[in-house]
Amino acid sequence: MSAGYFLKRTVFALLALAGLMIAVFFLVRLTGDPVNLYLPVDASQGARDAMRVKLGLDQPVFFQFLDWGGQMLRLDFGTSLWHNRPAIQVVLEALPNTLALGAIALTIAFGGAVLFGSIAAVRAGSWVDRVINLVSQAAASVPDFWLGLMCILVFAVTLRILPTSGFGGPIYWVLPVACLLARPFGTLVQIVRGSMLEALNAAFVRTARAKGAQAGRVTFIHALRNAMLPAITVTGDLAAQFAGGGGVVEVVFGFPGIGKLLIDGILKRDFALVQASIFCVAIVIFIINIAVDMLYAAIDPRVRIEQ
Amino acid sequence: MSAVEALAPSNSLPARLKWLWRALVGDPTALAAVIWLLIVLAGIIAFDLGAFSGGRIDLKARNLPPFDLSFGWKLFLGADALGRPLLARLAEAASASIGIALAAVLTSLAGGLALGMVAGYFGGPIGNLIMRISDIVMGFPTLLVALVGLYLFGPSVTNLILVLAITRMPAYIRVARAEVLEVRERLFVDAARVFGAGPFWILRNHILPIVAPTMLTLASVNVAMVMLFESGLSYLGLGIQPPAVSWGLMVAQGQGYLATAWWLACFPGLAVMLTTMSFNLLANWFRIVNDPTQRWRLTSRKRTS
Numbered sequence: 001m002s003a004g005y006f007l008k009r010t011v012f013a014l015l016a017l018a019g020l021m022i023a024v025f026f027l028v029r030l031t032g033d034p035v036n037l038y039l040p041v042d043a044s045q046g047a048r049d050a051m052r053v054k055l056g057l058d059q060p061v062f063f064q065f066l067d068w069g070g071q072m073l074r075l076d077f078g079t080s081l082w083h084n085r086p087a088i089q090v091v092l093e094a095l096p097n098t099l100a101l102g103a104i105a106l107t108i109a110f111g112g113a114v115l116f117g118s119i120a121a122v123r124a125g126s127w128v129d130r131v132i133n134l135v136s137q138a139a140a141s142v143p144d145f146w147l148g149l150m151c152i153l154v155f156a157v158t159l160r161i162l163p164t165s166g167f168g169g170p171i172y173w174v175l176p177v178a179c180l181l182a183r184p185f186g187t188l189v190q191i192v193r194g195s196m197l198e199a200l201n202a203a204f205v206r207t208a209r210a211k212g213a214q215a216g217r218v219t220f221i222h223a224l225r226n227a228m229l230p231a232i233t234v235t236g237d238l239a240a241q242f243a244g245g246g247g248v249v250e251v252v253f254g255f256p257g258i259g260k261l262l263i264d265g266i267l268k269r270d271f272a273l274v275q276a277s278i279f280c281v282a283i284v285i286f287i288i289n290i291a292v293d294m295l296y297a298a299i300d301p302r303v304r305i306e307q
Numbered sequence: 308m309s310a311v312e313a314l315a316p317s318n319s320l321p322a323r324l325k326w327l328w329r330a331l332v333g334d335p336t337a338l339a340a341v342i343w344l345l346i347v348l349a350g351i352i353a354f355d356l357g358a359f360s361g362g363r364i365d366l367k368a369r370n371l372p373p374f375d376l377s378f379g380w381k382l383f384l385g386a387d388a389l390g391r392p393l394l395a396r397l398a399e400a401a402s403a404s405i406g407i408a409l410a411a412v413l414t415s416l417a418g419g420l421a422l423g424m425v426a427g428y429f430g431g432p433i434g435n436l437i438m439r440i441s442d443i444v445m446g447f448p449t450l451l452v453a454l455v456g457l458y459l460f461g462p463s464v465t466n467l468i469l470v471l472a473i474t475r476m477p478a479y480i481r482v483a484r485a486e487v488l489e490v491r492e493r494l495f496v497d498a499a500r501v502f503g504a505g506p507f508w509i510l511r512n513h514i515l516p517i518v519a520p521t522m523l524t525l526a527s528v529n530v531a532m533v534m535l536f537e538s539g540l541s542y543l544g545l546g547i548q549p550p551a552v553s554w555g556l557m558v559a560q561g562q563g564y565l566a567t568a569w570w571l572a573c574f575p576g577l578a579v580m581l582t583t584m585s586f587n588l589l590a591n592w593f594r595i596v597n598d599p600t601q602r603w604r605l606t607s608r609k610r611t612s
Binding site: 012013016019020024027133134137138140141142143144145146147149150152153157240241242243247248251259262263266267274278281282285 | 336439440442443446447448449450451454455457458459531535538539542543544545555558562565566569572573575576577579580583584587588
């Protein structure tokens with residue numbers, strides 16, 4: 001990973017972020033009254049006028065844009081109406097929760113997928129393969145919010161062994177993690193199984209077998225290392241998706257992360273909060289993408305040489 | 308080579324249908340998927356024909372539990388908090404959920420195909436702009452783009468379809484552009500150009516037929532994803548708005564009765580899962596059927612094992 005490559009990536013990521021923020025700025029002004037984004041639908045005319053002056057919306061659009069650009073450069077996203085604190089502060093408090101939740105869920109999903117995906121590939125065509133295939137298809141197709149509600153129904157309402165929602169000790173993490181990892185797990189099992197089947201039939205695996213390497217060594221060292229590359233790419237994409245928060249799962253369990261913050265911000269029309277969330281999520285995604293690239297180069301020597 | 312040809316479908320229509328049928332029976336999961344989708348389709352048609360006589364409110368049947376035939380077959384899956392039969396509501400929601408998913412996929416297919424072909428064939432500043440914008444859309448989590456879009460433009464069916472289409476469009480643009488870049492250099496395109504054919508004529512008659520199959524495969528994989536996504540947005544209250552109904556919205560409406568009437572939230576979600584899974588399984592099957600090196604697996608499984 002050369003410095004020039006890193007610089008190019010950084011510049012492009014910044015341009016993408018600036019592009020999105022500017023697009024939001026102008027779309028808000030083109031499609032209607034921005035005050036509508038800050039205030040509830042039934043706000044009085046007086047409140048609207050006061051908000052308009054406070055936000056500088058009585059100025060020409062060009063000056064508004066300069067003002068807004070200056071604030072963005074100073075990382076000042078305004079005050080969250082709902083929390084009555086600087087929006088960036090609220091977001092930075094929620095960010096670690098979301099990152100931890102996503103990291104735990106993805107790690108378990110990845111580990112499980114590598115294990116079950118390779119078992120299915122080694123035993124291709126057997127009943128084990130069929131069961132794993134069916135379960136992973138179901139896991140990839142389940143709506144996460146519904147899975148969350150059903151888990152609450154079974155484990156919290158009926159069995160009363162886990163809390164319905166909230167935040168605190170490890171016990172509050174069990175259900176959100178379980179629901180969040182279902183879909184990545186299902187997708188990754190399919191991918192690992194497919195690429196593992198391909199690797200097991202590849203020439204280098206036949207060579208390794210012919211040399212007399214042990215079966216376990218061939219499967220898990222020679223084949224798996226190659227089969228994991230597509231899975232890592234997909235996990236990287238999933239990690240970027242998760243940076244936006246466990247989204248709906250966080251809402252179902254009342255988990256205080258970015259996803260819940262963003263969705264609440266949207267439903268309660270807290271524009272400062274939405275803007276700050278988008279900004280932080282974009283930065284996290286950028287870091288994840290760079291990390292995935294580095295990991296890829298570490299595992300696959302071919303990538304290192306090409307760069 | 309001759310063995311592969313013998314297994315390939317012949318060109319006459321009845322023979323081709325018969326072959327497809329054999330390929331379908333050869334894959335039990337695909338067969339189950341087709342059966343489930345037919346049930347859903349039957350539900351939609353029955354609802355449109357008025358078999359459920361509307362979603363009438365009947366307070367006597369409030370939160371009626373499911374699997375009880377003594378109140379008639381319409382109440383077999385129970386009733387919701389207003390006494391409306393759940394079966395009828397599910398059928399009504401099915402047309403919205405599937406219709407929106409199909410409309411969104413077709414929109415992103417058409418838009419992505421057009422933009423991708425323009426970007427691939429002409430390139431230049433316009434092509435660059437198209438690619439940069441789709442990179443930006445792709446660089447952010449899909450949920451975030453969709454939420455921001457619905458926040459800015461307000462939730463409605465049209466906006467929902469547009470937002471779903473735009474979040475998926477970059478994938479189509481990329482694939483279409485990559486394909487066009489390759490096809491554009493082939494000899495028959497040069498020949499057409501030498502004969503004086505205009506760029507749009509070439510795109511329509513020479514390039515589109517080659518690009519189309521890949522794009523259709525991509526679209527078939529996307530239907531399930533978009534449906535799952537729509538259910539999430541409707542669950543959050545940013546998708547379909549009441550009194551219209553979709554499966555995601557039904558889960559949200561049943562959430563409050565989770566402890567007392569579990570079936571209200573359970574069945575709609577189950578319907579989403581089964582339908583998504585069916586679309587996925589069928590897309591898989593479709594891919595294998597269209598792959599000459601793999602399709603023997605479907606028709607000759609019984610003979611080999």
